[in-house]
Amino acid sequence: MGALRTLTAAMALTVSAASATIVPTSSATAATTYIWNQGWDDAGNSIPGSDHRSWDNAKNWSPQGVPGPGDSVVLEQAPFQGATTLTVPEGMVLDSFVVRGSTTGNVYLQGAPLRVTGSFDWTGGQIGIPIEVAGTGRLAAGQVKSLAYLAGRVGMLKVTGSLLLDDIGTADDQRLTTTPDAQGDEDGIYVAPGGELRTEGTNLVAGTNCCVDPARVVIDGTLHVGTGTTTVRAAELGLHGTTRIVPDATLVSTVGPVRLGDGARYIGGGTLDFTATAAVVTNPAQERVPGGILMEGMGELADGTRIHLGPAAKLTGVGGFDGPGTLDVSAPAGSGSQGAVIHADLTTGAATRLRLGGGVPSRLEAWKADLPGYQGVLRVEGEAELAAGSAFVTQARTRTVIARGGSLRLEPRTTWGNGDCCLAPARLTNDGTLTVAAGAGADPKVVRVDLRTTGVLSVAAGRQLRTEDQPVRLGGTLQVSGGGAPDKERAVVTGQKIIGSFACVRPSGQVATYTATRVSVTGVIGSLTGCPPRGKPVSLGTKKVAKKSSARFTATKGVSTKATKVLVAVTVVKAKGVVKIAVDGAPAFTVGKGTTTRYVVAKRVKKKFVVVGNGGKKPITVKVTMLGAA
Secondary structure (H helix, E strand, C coil): CHHHHHHHCCCCEEEEECCCCCEECCCCCCCCCCEEEECCCCCCCEECCCCCCCCCHHHHEECCCCCCCEEEEEEEECCCCCEEEEEEEEEECEEEEECCCCCCCCCCECHHHHHCCCCEEEEEEEECEEECCCCCEEEEEECCCEEECCEEEEEEEEEEEEEEECEEECCCCCCCCCCCCCCCCCCEEEEECCEEEECCCEEEECCCCCCCCCCCCEEEEEEEEECCEEEEEEEEEEEECCEEEEECEEEEECCCCCCCECCEEEEEEEEEEEEECEEEEECCCCCCEEEEEEEEEEEEECCCCCCEEEECCEEEEEEEECCEEEEEECCCCCCCCCCCCCEEEECCCEEEEEEEEEECCCCCCCCCCCCCCCCEEEEEEEEEEECCEEEEEEECCCCECCCCCCCCCCCCCCCEEECCCCCCCCCEECCEEEEECCCCCCCCCEEEEEECCCCEEEEEECEEEECCCCCCEEEEEEEECCCCECCEEEEEEECCEECCCCEEEEECEEEECCCCCCEEECCCCCCCCCCCCCCCCCCEEEEEECCCCCEECCCCCCCCCCCCEEEEEEEEECCCEEEEEECCCCCEEECCCCCEEEEEEEECCCEEEEEEEECCCEEEEEEEEEECCC
C-alpha cells in the first residue's frame, strides 16, 4: 500500500462539500477544475441552456465553463442522472482527469485523443478514445472499467508515465475489460519505453473477443506486479520490455496470444504463468499458425523468476531464456486432456533451470519441418530435469540437444519420448551430461527416440537406462556410481540395439562390456588408473594350463613396446570346479565352475608375455584377450 499512499498524495485530493466528490486540485494556478454535472443542479433540475451531453456546453459543467488544455476534469454522476456519452474535442491536454461510473448510469467517453500530464483516476466507465497517461494514474475498484471501440475511435491507455492497477478485482462489475475494434488498430493498454504499469492486489484485464485481432496489453516499458495475482484474459499480451514480479506474486496470461520480445527481461522472483493460450497467432511471416506464445528472440531471466507453461499452453517461435530463473513446463493431474506443447526452436541458457513434469504429459512437437520456430527443437545449455513419475512426449522429427555444459536429469518412473515412430523418429543428442538419477521406483525409459550420447552418461547406483524401439549410439564417458565388482556384471544401459562404445568409464577401476542389446560394467582386478584402454580387442590365443602350472601368452600386438602393464580379459573355459588363478602383476582370484571372464591388469614379463597360473588340481583351458595398455 506504500505505492498507493504515494500516488494518493501526489494527486493532492480535496473534497467538495456540495457534491462529496473527490476533486484533484490543479497544479497550475490559472487552471480550473471542472466537474461534469450533465446540466443538472443539485436538486435535479435542468440548468437553462444545457443540453446534457456536450463537452463544449458551459452549462454542463460546474463551475460553468468549458474545460480546455491545462484544466482538470471530473466525470462523475449523481444518482438521478442517466448514462453520459461525452465527446472529447481535438487537442485536449488535461492537468488531471477523474472518470467514475455510478450504480444508476455510466460514463461513455468518445471523440479525440486526450493527454493527461498530472493525475489520472479511473474507477468506472467506458473509454473509447486513446488516453495518454503522462503523469501518475490509478485504476481502483468501483464499477466495471471498459476500453472499447466507439464511434470510429479505439479505447486505449498509453502509459508514458506511471499507471497503477490498484486491486480492481475480478468480478464482472469490477474488472477492466478491453474490446478490439474490427479494424485491428492498437487498442487496450500500451506501456511505452520509460513508462510503467504497476499492479497491487487482485486484478483482471479481460478481453471480450479472442483471438483474431484481439485487444492488446503491450509492455515496451516496465510492468511491475507488486502483490497478489494480475490476470490478462482473452487479450494479447506483449512483453517486450521489463516484467518485474515480486516473490509470491503472479502474472497470469490465459485464453489469449502472447508475444515475448527479443531482449525482454523477466525479473523480481515471482511467477509468470501461461495457461490455455490462444490457438492462433500471426508469426513474423504473417502466417496464421498454431500456438499462443510467440518467442521473438532470447529473453533474460533473473532473481529466480519462474516462467510456467501450464495446461494447453503452446510455445512457438525462435528464442528462449537465459539467466538465473526457471522455465517450468508442467501440467498437474486433472488439469485437462493435454499439457503444454512446444512447437518452438527453444533454448534454455547456461544459467536457466528447465523443469519438465506434471501428471499430464507435455510434449515437443514439430508443426512444420520447413518453418523455423515450428520445428520442435529444444536446446538445453543449463540444467534440465524430468520430474519423478512424469512423461515428456517427443514427437517424430523433433530434436533435443543437451549442449556441452548442459545437463538433463531423468528421475525414477519417468518416460522420455514415446511419440510417433519410426521413419523420422525424435532424436535426443547428449553432448553434455545425461543423468539417470537415484531414487525409488522403476528405471527411467527412453522410448521411440534416436538416442546419441557423446558427452557423459551418468548412472546412479542400482539404476540403469532402459531404451525401447530405437538404437542407442554410444560415445563419450560412462560415469557409474556403485559400479560392478570383478565377479559381477551390472547392466547400465539396455536397448533394442547398442551401437558403438564409450571412450571412458569413470571412476577408474571399471570396464564396460557390450552385447547387441546391453551395456554392463564390471570391476577390474589390479590397479587401473584413468580410462580403460579403447581399441579393437586382440586375441592372444587359447591354451591348456596344467594343474599347478602356468602358461605364457605373447602380448605384443596392439600396445606400445614401452608398456609394462596391460589390461586383458582372462576367460577360463568350462572349469570343472573352483579354480584359483594367478596373473603376474595382479592379485590372485578364483573362478567357479563353467566359463568365466575376469578383467585383469597384468604385468608384461620381459615386456612381452602375460603369465597365467593355474592353482587348481585339474588342467584348465584359458583364453586371453588384449584390451590395451593400462
